[in-house]
Amino acid sequence: MPMSETTTRDLFPGALEMMILESLRRQPAHGYALVQHIQQRSNNLLQVEEGSLYPALQRLLKAKLVKAEWGLSSTNRRVRTYQITASGLKRLEQQISSFERMFEGIALVLNPSKATTN
Amino acid sequence: MKWVPNIFRRMQYDDLSEEIRLHIEERAEQLMGEGMSAEEARRKARVAFGNRNAVEERSREVWRWPTLESIWADVRFALRGLRKSPGFTITAVLTLTLAIGANAVVFGVWNALILRPLNVPQAESLFVIQHGSDGGSHSYPDYLDLRQRNRSFDDLAVFAIRESGLDTGKDPSNVWQYETSGNYFDVLRIQPYIGRLFHASDEHGPNSAPYVVLSYAYWHNHFQDDRTVVGRVVRLNRHPFTILGVAPPGFQGTILFFAPDIFLPIVNHEQLAGEKMLNARGNHWMFEMVGHLKPGVTPAQATADLNSVDGYLKKSYPKEEDNASYTLARPGLHGDYLGGAARAFLIGLMLLSGLILLAACANLGSLFAARAADRSREVALRLALGSSRNRILRQLFTESVVLSLAGGVAGLVVSILLLRWLSVWRPVPQFPLHVPVSPDANVYLAALVLALVSGVLFGIVPVRQILRANPYEIVKAGSTGAFGRRITVRDVLLVVQIAICAVLVTSSMVAVRGLMRSMHSNFGFEPRNAMLVDIDLTAAGYTGERIPTMQRRLIDAIQAIPGADSVGSVNWPPLELPGGWQGMVYTDTTTDLSPSHAAADPYMYNVTPDYFRASGTSLLAGRAFTWHDDTNAPRVAVVNREFASKILGSVPDAVGRYFKLRDGTRVRVVGLVEDGKYKNLTEDQQPAMFFPLLQSPASWTWLVVRSNRDPQEIAVAMRSVLRDIDPGMVLEIRPWSTELGGILFPSRMATVSLGVLGMMGAMLSITGIFGMAAYSVSKRLKEFGIRVALGAQREEVLQAALGRAFKLLAIGSGAGLVLGLLATRVLAFIVYQATPRDPLVLAGVILAMAALGLLATWIPAQRALSVNPLVLLRED
Numbered sequence: 001m002p003m004s005e006t007t008t009r010d011l012f013p014g015a016l017e018m019m020i021l022e023s024l025r026r027q028p029a030h031g032y033a034l035v036q037h038i039q040q041r042s043n044n045l046l047q048v049e050e051g052s053l054y055p056a057l058q059r060l061l062k063a064k065l066v067k068a069e070w071g072l073s074s075t076n077r078r079v080r081t082y083q084i085t086a087s088g089l090k091r092l093e094q095q096i097s098s099f100e101r102m103f104e105g106i107a108l109v110l111n112p113s114k115a116t117t118n
Numbered sequence: 119m120k121w122v123p124n125i126f127r128r129m130q131y132d133d134l135s136e137e138i139r140l141h142i143e144e145r146a147e148q149l150m151g152e153g154m155s156a157e158e159a160r161r162k163a164r165v166a167f168g169n170r171n172a173v174e175e176r177s178r179e180v181w182r183w184p185t186l187e188s189i190w191a192d193v194r195f196a197l198r199g200l201r202k203s204p205g206f207t208i209t210a211v212l213t214l215t216l217a218i219g220a221n222a223v224v225f226g227v228w229n230a231l232i233l234r235p236l237n238v239p240q241a242e243s244l245f246v247i248q249h250g251s252d253g254g255s256h257s258y259p260d261y262l263d264l265r266q267r268n269r270s271f272d273d274l275a276v277f278a279i280r281e282s283g284l285d286t287g288k289d290p291s292n293v294w295q296y297e298t299s300g301n302y303f304d305v306l307r308i309q310p311y312i313g314r315l316f317h318a319s320d321e322h323g324p325n326s327a328p329y330v331v332l333s334y335a336y337w338h339n340h341f342q343d344d345r346t347v348v349g350r351v352v353r354l355n356r357h358p359f360t361i362l363g364v365a366p367p368g369f370q371g372t373i374l375f376f377a378p379d380i381f382l383p384i385v386n387h388e389q390l391a392g393e394k395m396l397n398a399r400g401n402h403w404m405f406e407m408v409g410h411l412k413p414g415v416t417p418a419q420a421t422a423d424l425n426s427v428d429g430y431l432k433k434s435y436p437k438e439e440d441n442a443s444y445t446l447a448r449p450g451l452h453g454d455y456l457g458g459a460a461r462a463f464l465i466g467l468m469l470l471s472g473l474i475l476l477a478a479c480a481n482l483g484s485l486f487a488a489r490a491a492d493r494s495r496e497v498a499l500r501l502a503l504g505s506s507r508n509r510i511l512r513q514l515f516t517e518s519v520v521l522s523l524a525g526g527v528a529g530l531v532v533s534i535l536l537l538r539w540l541s542v543w544r545p546v547p548q549f550p551l552h553v554p555v556s557p558d559a560n561v562y563l564a565a566l567v568l569a570l571v572s573g574v575l576f577g578i579v580p581v582r583q584i585l586r587a588n589p590y591e592i593v594k595a596g597s598t599g600a601f602g603r604r605i606t607v608r609d610v611l612l613v614v615q616i617a618i619c620a621v622l623v624t625s626s627m628v629a630v631r632g633l634m635r636s637m638h639s640n641f642g643f644e645p646r647n648a649m650l651v652d653i654d655l656t657a658a659g660y661t662g663e664r665i666p667t668m669q670r671r672l673i674d675a676i677q678a679i680p681g682a683d684s685v686g687s688v689n690w691p692p693l694e695l696p697g698g699w700q701g702m703v704y705t706d707t708t709t710d711l712s713p714s715h716a717a718a719d720p721y722m723y724n725v726t727p728d729y730f731r732a733s734g735t736s737l738l739a740g741r742a743f744t745w746h747d748d749t750n751a752p753r754v755a756v757v758n759r760e761f762a763s764k765i766l767g768s769v770p771d772a773v774g775r776y777f778k779l780r781d782g783t784r785v786r787v788v789g790l791v792e793d794g795k796y797k798n799l800t801e802d803q804q805p806a807m808f809f810p811l812l813q814s815p816a817s818w819t820w821l822v823v824r825s826n827r828d829p830q831e832i833a834v835a836m837r838s839v840l841r842d843i844d845p846g847m848v849l850e851i852r853p854w855s856t857e858l859g860g861i862l863f864p865s866r867m868a869t870v871s872l873g874v875l876g877m878m879g880a881m882l883s884i885t886g887i888f889g890m891a892a893y894s895v896s897k898r899l900k901e902f903g904i905r906v907a908l909g910a911q912r913e914e915v916l917q918a919a920l921g922r923a924f925k926l927l928a929i930g931s932g933a934g935l936v937l938g939l940l941a942t943r944v945l946a947f948i949v950y951q952a953t954p955r956d957p958l959v960l961a962g963v964i965l966a967m968a969a970l971g972l973l974a975t976w977i978p979a980q981r982a983l984s985v986n987p988l989v990l991l992r993e994d
Contacts, residue, residue, distance in 0.1 A: 031137055032144045050145070051168035054138060058180040068133075077144065080137045 620934020642794010
């Protein structure tokens, strides 16, 4: 338990939200489906604690980046389905581009340093 | 409205719980589908989900107002912290209460007198027309011409102020009236509360409109809201007048602090006053002229317009018109005449009270800095545990703002009470003066803003300290740190604050000294043990020859009362507002009796033989009058020393010399009396002359009664005696010293305000020095312990502990004293005999500041001296 508590901490802030938005961009989903989706897509590399999804979803709801409504799933379960909004889409694009720049920067810094320590 | 977001949240939270329950259920079902037992699947599903309560909690947090709720947490934390140090809290709140309260009161007065528009419709276009600098008086014919010929005003109204005896069938009493032009209410756009008001169409020449309109307050207090008064006939100075109606509650005339009891048309002035003034162009007895500017006309254009009318008047009536020109002023404070002085006084007070607030902030700032330093270990610990500096600063600011708001609220309550009291206060009993300063939203807002600003101001002082704090160093070294020898911001703050306080202490001392001196200075009469009886015989219907006969009868009647030592009468007592009569005199050798050849314009009093004894005016040479100095005897006068030296050319030989009056009458001087004060306390020595009443009759009568009996008792006895003679007379009986309240009012007011500010200044310097000394002693206790252990003497410890505090005190007081003495030059204009070059004041200020210093450092000094090196060095 204490270990899994820290799982989300291992992700950088906003990473979970970004992944949720990206998943929802492909198709609306409810919480459980989102967890499944993220774990499968990451080849189970990211062990997202299932519960940690919900605070993130609430943050997105509050920022009006997603919207939610109750309905029935394809398997006839009562689910609360989330859908990305227009501003959610915009935010996602911004985050992806800034994330890519950051990733590039980190990679540039890390590579030469590896070379010197070797 | 708070429930709206709450309900919304509750729904969100219900959704969330449901969602999470369904999530875990779905996971469990999936696991069961993979062949797990139901129980195992449910357990696994819960484990995979994580801490459900924590998730729900964190999800909910998203919806809360994070800043607001953490601010609330900060507030609670601050309150807990403040409760732990009650001394600090009480000092801070009390300081702020006083400082903010003082500012709120001064602002409240400013707001009511200057900022708030007059309570009439469209007050912004209403202006007072002033003529010259003497308070802007006009003659009635001038008014009619201005009204007719100007092209800038919708219409012009004018009024004079007078006192009359009003008889409603019961005990007659004096009322103050506005005698107004018929159009007064229409010009001001005032509607009646009940009945009707008079209009220009009611006037048909002199004494044609015997109507009165009651003010709401007078109707409420004297007619008990009786609506049937409309149409009733009352007697004013024995003449019948019909009550037309009642003015609306908010309307108290056009002068804020002088609320009339009744309004009546000016065309009936002759009937009431017994004088024909409506056609006298040279007689400027109209108190104020007001009017609304026409739309689109600027005040400058209107002024030019009025002065072009004035040009015409000067050409047409060169004898009566003087050289003064017309100006416009805001209504409410009698134009610039009083408005200017009131404004200047209030600005001065606002500056002083602003200084008080600044001093309080400086004071609290250094206390706060000391507190922050004492808590540096706590702060360091919090920083080390990952708290951000912003968070800690916010906590500190919360504390200062909580304190300042508490002080602000308390200060506001105090100021509201004071302002309410001021609003109903009648400072001068013989006039309907009052200060309508009831507080409004502006005052509340100002107090709030002041509280917040001061909270931020003194909260900001320790910021640098926190930002520079290095948790590692502080935790390692303990809280002693280095108590710098160099000049810190705190030192400067303290010096500034002490200087401000010294200014206040100096000015209040100068004012108090001045007032004390003017209370005990020589008035030229002795107000103690003297009673004044104000009788308006004209108002009681007496005219001509009947007046002196009646006066003699009244005097004889009172003389018969046991305990009445001497009784005299005077037409208008010296130092009675608004000032007495003057008459031009000429030396005996002057032949051309035009005004430019006059030797002087002395004050003139018509008195009965016993006046000098009754008033306590000492006769230096010659004789007083007798009842034989009547119209059959040669004209005689008694003069004061100034008159003797200025007009007669000799004081010792004054008796027996002659001078001339305007009409050429030669008057023989038979007596010489001491100099006195006649119009106000600050005047230069003025010449004065006294004439026997029988040779120079006057309709005003003030009886002066000297008696050692209790004032209340003798007043009752006099009233009953006088009532027996004529029950219709209006009587005002007061001790002379009470009567002087009017003339002393401005200096009393100034002295009280300055005294209060001075006291506050003194208190602030005590807390300021105390804070500084206590802090420095507590910081250096260990050092003192070592000094004592190494054999330092008491004096040396004291020197080390408090030398700095005293040095700062000396610098601050010195600067403050010099500034204060400069400031009191201004004061000398308001407070009689307020001179800064008064050794007693200098000594007083120095002593006071030294005493304050001693008082404030007493406790810290005791603490420094009682230091026990063994105990101290064992600590830590």
